[in-house]
Amino acid sequence: MVILTDGHTNPHTAKTAINLIRYRPAEVAAVLDRQAAGKTCQELVGVGGDIPVVATLAEAPGANTLLIGIAPAGGKIPKAWRGILLEAIGRGMNVVSGLHDLLKDDAEFAEAARRAGVQLIDVRDNNETDVARREGFRQECLRIQTVANDCSCGKMVAAVEVVEALKRRGTDAKFVATGQTGIMIEGDGCPVDRVICDFLNGAAEKLVLKNQHHDVIVIEGQGSLYHPSYSCVTLGLLHGCIPHGLIACYEMGRKCIDGMPQVALPSLEKLIECYESSASIMHPCRVIGVAVNGRPFRDEQVTAECEEVTRRTGLPACDVYRHGADRLADAVLQLQQEMGRMRGA
Amino acid sequence: MVILTDGHTNPHTAKTAINLIRYRPAEVAAVLDRQAAGKTCQELVGVGGDIPVVATLAEAPGANTLLIGIAPAGGKIPKAWRGILLEAIGRGMNVVSGLHDLLKDDAEFAEAARRAGVQLIDVRDNNETDVARREGFRQECLRIQTVANDCSCGKMVAAVEVVEALKRRGTDAKFVATGQTGIMIEGDGCPVDRVICDFLNGAAEKLVLKNQHHDVIVIEGQGSLYHPSYSCVTLGLLHGCIPHGLIACYEMGRKCIDGMPQVALPSLEKLIECYESSASIMHPCRVIGVAVNGRPFRDEQVTAECEEVTRRTGLPACDVYRHGADRLADAVLQLQQEMGRMRGA
Numbered sequence: 001m002v003i004l005t006d007g008h009t010n011p012h013t014a015k016t017a018i019n020l021i022r023y024r025p026a027e028v029a030a031v032l033d034r035q036a037a038g039k040t041c042q043e044l045v046g047v048g049g050d051i052p053v054v055a056t057l058a059e060a061p062g063a064n065t066l067l068i069g070i071a072p073a074g075g076k077i078p079k080a081w082r083g084i085l086l087e088a089i090g091r092g093m094n095v096v097s098g099l100h101d102l103l104k105d106d107a108e109f110a111e112a113a114r115r116a117g118v119q120l121i122d123v124r125d126n127n128e129t130d131v132a133r134r135e136g137f138r139q140e141c142l143r144i145q146t147v148a149n150d151c152s153c154g155k156m157v158a159a160v161e162v163v164e165a166l167k168r169r170g171t172d173a174k175f176v177a178t179g180q181t182g183i184m185i186e187g188d189g190c191p192v193d194r195v196i197c198d199f200l201n202g203a204a205e206k207l208v209l210k211n212q213h214h215d216v217i218v219i220e221g222q223g224s225l226y227h228p229s230y231s232c233v234t235l236g237l238l239h240g241c242i243p244h245g246l247i248a249c250y251e252m253g254r255k256c257i258d259g260m261p262q263v264a265l266p267s268l269e270k271l272i273e274c275y276e277s278s279a280s281i282m283h284p285c286r287v288i289g290v291a292v293n294g295r296p297f298r299d300e301q302v303t304a305e306c307e308e309v310t311r312r313t314g315l316p317a318c319d320v321y322r323h324g325a326d327r328l329a330d331a332v333l334q335l336q337q338e339m340g341r342m343r344g345a
Numbered sequence: 346m347v348i349l350t351d352g353h354t355n356p357h358t359a360k361t362a363i364n365l366i367r368y369r370p371a372e373v374a375a376v377l378d379r380q381a382a383g384k385t386c387q388e389l390v391g392v393g394g395d396i397p398v399v400a401t402l403a404e405a406p407g408a409n410t411l412l413i414g415i416a417p418a419g420g421k422i423p424k425a426w427r428g429i430l431l432e433a434i435g436r437g438m439n440v441v442s443g444l445h446d447l448l449k450d451d452a453e454f455a456e457a458a459r460r461a462g463v464q465l466i467d468v469r470d471n472n473e474t475d476v477a478r479r480e481g482f483r484q485e486c487l488r489i490q491t492v493a494n495d496c497s498c499g500k501m502v503a504a505v506e507v508v509e510a511l512k513r514r515g516t517d518a519k520f521v522a523t524g525q526t527g528i529m530i531e532g533d534g535c536p537v538d539r540v541i542c543d544f545l546n547g548a549a550e551k552l553v554l555k556n557q558h559h560d561v562i563v564i565e566g567q568g569s570l571y572h573p574s575y576s577c578v579t580l581g582l583l584h585g586c587i588p589h590g591l592i593a594c595y596e597m598g599r600k601c602i603d604g605m606p607q608v609a610l611p612s613l614e615k616l617i618e619c620y621e622s623s624a625s626i627m628h629p630c631r632v633i634g635v636a637v638n639g640r641p642f643r644d645e646q647v648t649a650e651c652e653e654v655t656r657r658t659g660l661p662a663c664d665v666y667r668h669g670a671d672r673l674a675d676a677v678l679q680l681q682q683e684m685g686r687m688r689g690a
Contacts, residue, residue, distance in 0.1 A: 197542040260479060
């Protein structure tokens with residue numbers, strides 16, 4: 001596939017691209033960004049090694065898919081990209097999009113795809129119309145969810161890395177994707193932020209019911225209870241999945257909601273208290289660990305931050321990129337043992 | 346209009362019908378319920394005086410509109426009603442629906458309406474695609490919202506009655522409708538529970554921005570933070586509207602979520618604490634009064650309950666049907682004065 005990020009290749013907007021490059025590098029032929037053409041992915045976004053950044057689709061003739069690699073607020077297709085999408089369709093490429101603006105609803109794209117015989121794959125498309133029933137949960141399946149103080153601070157990555165760490169120890173664990181990028185990586189899941197809100201808790205509940213044959217599921221959280229735009233998505237997912245344990249994520253140094261300088265972020269202590277009380281409206285739940293995203297900081301700064309978090313909260317803390325997710329996996333397995341003892345008692 | 350409740354005429358499911366009969370009685374020609382035909386509305390649902398209950402559309406020949414008077418969980422059209430809807434369309438009647446299943450998306454209804462030249466009006470249809478921005482709020486507009494421990498316990502009615510009480514005192518107050526029934530009564534609003542959840546907080550914010558030229562707006566709350574199926578709708582509305590004050594509603598005697606005997610309801614004190622902390626994530630907010638729905642109880646029992654609520658919480662409490670909403674309107678005006686003093690200071 002070719003991943004399109006043209007003109008939007010920054011870590012927040014292009015997180016879909018960056019995570020696909022990180023977790024499915026063998027499938028990425030090139031990234032298309034005209035301004036950065038000639039660089040490697042490693043140079044441009046810090047992952048992906050020698051995968052080339054190109055200026056035209058013609059430079060990746062073997063690719064059969066164009067994937068839209070951004071997730072802008074509101075989820076609209078940049079106008080400047082229409083020509084690139086039509087060119088891809090004309091070249092016989094399928095187009096994969098995770099945007100709210102569905103490709104299939106765009107008459108020009110739909111007609112071009114029909115003529116070219118290619119597929120338009122809208123990952124966010126869904127037809128969820130079931131309400132939550134609060135029935136049929138399997139007690140033996142441990143439900144973990146990642147939560148955060150803001151968008152784009154590592155909830156999906158923390159969930160993926162914790163599942164990988166659990167699998168390495170032989171635990172039957174499953175990453176439950178809830179956003180477009182997670183779904184593209186895992187191959188299944190539900191794009192919860194595009195569900196009609198009366199059915200969001202129900203869609204979240206179904207994700208658990210579908211996956212609870214695993215011993216541990218780690219559900220990718222969405223948005224933040226502190227985000228003025230997306231807090232309803234966060235709560236619906238929490239209340240539909242009724243996790244036993246939460247992993248709190250934040251990005252070091254961030255002081256306010258991304259793009260909203262007027263909205264300050266809470267302290268970590270306040271964040272933990274807020275999530276525990278909100279989740280526990282439906283089911284007893286506590287934060288079991290902290291995933292620190294130290295993106296722009298030096299290793300020793302991030303290590304010091306994690307130690308400080310553990311000192312202040314008593315919780316294990318790590319940057320899953322730098323330290324791996326073993327400390328968080330330990331916390332998950334501890335909670336699993338505790339739940340088992342409670343069921344046995 | 347004829348209101349269709351056939352086979353579903355109970356106070357919870359038929360709340361759309363009952364509230365339209367209560368607040369727009371002059372426009373209701375009849376209620377169609379084959380089992381109860383021959384009764385009056387007053388006999389069947391306790392409001393509406395002599396408005397007849399009929400078995401066929403032919404008994405209300407002057408009506409030009411059929412209104413679907415129920416709001417079942419999941420919002421689907423009962424199969425047994427398809428014939429009645431098609432007959433209404435064939436008789437040249439417009440059909441108004443507040444269900445999730447849109448009439449316009451039903452090929453048979455759409456085709457019949459096209460042939461008959463009548464309108465299918467889906468009150469829940471919307472195309473909300475704006476995210477909340479947390480900008481442009483007018484400080485001088487006092488924002489009040491009704492909240493509750495469950496669905497169908499009087500949030501809309503409390504909001505309507507408080508606005509009426511405020512208007513009687515000369516206050517420029519506006520009822521802001523957020524559900525299908527409220528929208529049918531008020532003639533404007535937004536069906537928030539059918540908005541795509543990424544845009545719910547934004548749709549709620551727009552409701553405030555549109556109506557904040559009034560001195561006081563009273564926003565109809567939706568669902569409950571304690572409802573397993575709909576809590577995301579409740580939170581998105583709270584966080585998009587950022588009310589200054591809340592009116593807590595509950596139905597006397599209800600012990601668990603309607604239809605979910607496994608989910609117990611919280612105490613009033615716990616409910617108030619939960620709403621104040623959840624709302625205050627975004628903006629300082631407190632509960633200023635309690636609306637007690639004493640539906641099946643005797644007057645003296647309801648009065649005693651209200652006194653007990655005031656003793657326990659220090660808040661004014663009333664059943665707006667029996668006592669009027671003056672105590673709650675007083676609390677709103679007190680908060681308005683307090684906010685004015687704070688701005689002046």
